[in-house]
Amino acid sequence: MSHKKRPGQRALMAGLIIIGILFTVFFGMRAVHAFRKFNGHRPLPSGNVETDVELIRDWMTISFISKTYYVPEKIIFDALDILPLSNHDKSLKVLNKEYYPEKSGYVLSLVKKTILTNQPPLKPNPPLTPTATPPVAP
Amino acid sequence: MSTFLLTQVINFGAPLVGLILLLGALGLPIGASVVLIAAGAFSQQGILSWPSTALIGLLGALIGDTLSFGMGYYAKDSVQRRFGKSAAWRRARASFQERAGLAVFLTRWLITALAIPTNLIAGGSGYKYSQFIAYDVAGEILWIGLYGGLGYLFGSQWELVYDFMSNFGGLILGLVLFGFGLKQAWNWKKKTRSQLI
Numbered sequence: 001m002s003h004k005k006r007p008g009q010r011a012l013m014a015g016l017i018i019i020g021i022l023f024t025v026f027f028g029m030r031a032v033h034a035f036r037k038f039n040g041h042r043p044l045p046s047g048n049v050e051t052d053v054e055l056i057r058d059w060m061t062i063s064f065i066s067k068t069y070y071v072p073e074k075i076i077f078d079a080l081d082i083l084p085l086s087n088h089d090k091s092l093k094v095l096n097k098e099y100y101p102e103k104s105g106y107v108l109s110l111v112k113k114t115i116l117t118n119q120p121p122l123k124p125n126p127p128l129t130p131t132a133t134p135p136v137a138p
Numbered sequence: 139m140s141t142f143l144l145t146q147v148i149n150f151g152a153p154l155v156g157l158i159l160l161l162g163a164l165g166l167p168i169g170a171s172v173v174l175i176a177a178g179a180f181s182q183q184g185i186l187s188w189p190s191t192a193l194i195g196l197l198g199a200l201i202g203d204t205l206s207f208g209m210g211y212y213a214k215d216s217v218q219r220r221f222g223k224s225a226a227w228r229r230a231r232a233s234f235q236e237r238a239g240l241a242v243f244l245t246r247w248l249i250t251a252l253a254i255p256t257n258l259i260a261g262g263s264g265y266k267y268s269q270f271i272a273y274d275v276a277g278e279i280l281w282i283g284l285y286g287g288l289g290y291l292f293g294s295q296w297e298l299v300y301d302f303m304s305n306f307g308g309l310i311l312g313l314v315l316f317g318f319g320l321k322q323a324w325n326w327k328k329k330t331r332s333q334l335i
Contacts, residue, residue, distance in 0.1 A: 013323045020316025027308030034302035050183075050294045059141035064148045068183050068294060091145040 051119060053112040058093040058105075065111060071118045079114040080107060140169040144176055152177075152191040156198030163202020165254040170199075171285060171307075172300050178289025179296035188290065192282055199278045200271070203257055207270055210261025217262050231263045238265045239273045246277025247284055251311050 049070050056065060062084075066073040077084045082099055090098075096107040147154050155177045162170025174195065181188035221227035234241070238260055245253040260270050285303065289296045 009322075009326060013319050013326065016315050016319030016322065020312050020314070020319055023308055023312025024316060025312075027305045027312055031302060031305035031309050034298070034305050037298055037301070052294070055294045055297075057141070059145045061145060061148055064185060067185060089145075089149045091141075093141075 049119070053115050056092075056108065056112055056115070058096070058108050059091045061089055061091055062095075062111070063088050065115065069115045070120055071115050075118050076111060076114050080110060140172050143168065143173055147173060147177060147180065148185060151186055152194045155186070155191050156194035158198070159195045160198035160202040163199050163253070163257075164206055171250065171303065174282065174285045175289035175296050175300045175303065178286035178291075179293050180289075181286070182290045182293040188286070192286060195282055195286070196275075196278055199282070200274060203253075203274050203278070204267075204271070206254055206257035207261040207267065210258035210263075211267075212261075213258070214262045214264065234259055234263050235265060238263075239269060242270055242273040243277040246274065247281035248307075249310055249314055250281070250307055252314075 050068050053069075062073055062076050062080075065071070066076060073084060073088075077087070080095070080099070082095060087095060092107045092111060096103070096105070100106045143154075143158060147158075155173060158168060158173045159170050161168055162173075177186055177191050177195065178188070180186045181191055241252075241256050242260060245256045288299045288303070292299050
């Protein structure tokens with residue numbers, strides 16, 4: 001009985017080991033690559049406004065982008081020449097398809113440009129150590 | 139699919155997160171992990187409220203796990219009829235019962251790809267529901283806290299977290315399969331050697 005099972009069992013064990021090695025190597029390399037990306041990116045300090053427009057994706061809605069980048073919705077809708085009514089919950093991809101079907105990626109790039117030109121100026125970071133007051137000239 | 143769901147999470151908030159985690163726990167490949175990390179980021183950005191999202195998400199995941207445990211439970215009789223007389227099945231069942239708690243806990247947050255089979259086997263092997271749900275709650279809290287927390291920490295850069303976590307999950311699965319295969323090979327070799335002696 002056990003002799004009959006041996007070839008099947010052996011194939012199962014070999015299969016598990018081979019698949020295990022393949023998964024480990026493939027995902028291990030990808031995980032290391034993904035981890036390296038963290039070096040260049042740090043979480044935004046709490047309370048700071050996002051400024052990197054390259055993080056805008058076509059699944060985002062105008063109201064979401066407006067809240068994240070602190071640019072009023074009206075400015076973005078005006079730039080796109082789209083009425084805000086009934087378009088609040090639509091993604092940039094859907095808006096592109098509905099309003100500019102002949103221009104692929106147009107809405108996304110225009111939103112990025114609008115955010116860059118309309119974002120409120122950043123507050124300067126306070127100095128870490130108090131600066132010395134220059135001596136007053138006599 | 140995931141990007142469509144992300145848009146809808148922005149629009150519908152925590153209830154949709156709960157529904158997605160429920161469907162994910164039932165085995166639907168709808169990207170529950172990506173939605174969870176994104177929900178953490180959306181909470182940091184002020185789009186979602188993190189306490190209610192975490193609570194509703196946990197509830198959804200627990201209901202989904204309970205349903206898939208139930209599927210295994212109700213399939214128990216037919217599985218028993220089909221494999222009940224097999225010694226290998228009885229050994230596998232006993233072996234699962236020994237480590238079921240750890241298996242349930244680890245498959246919630248570390249080896250998530252094996253969560254559904256674990257739920258089905260737990261239900262089908264007669265594992266107590268009260269014990270299952272205790273380990274399930276602990277594992278799901280850790281999963282939501284870890285994935286959602288990383289999303290919250292990294293905010294709008296959450297895609298980096300997802301990229302790493304999904305590959306890390308694959309790496310752990312690979313190590314588990316490799317380790318399991320090696321263990322089986324070792325046991326088989328030991329058994330063959332003892333039979334020869």
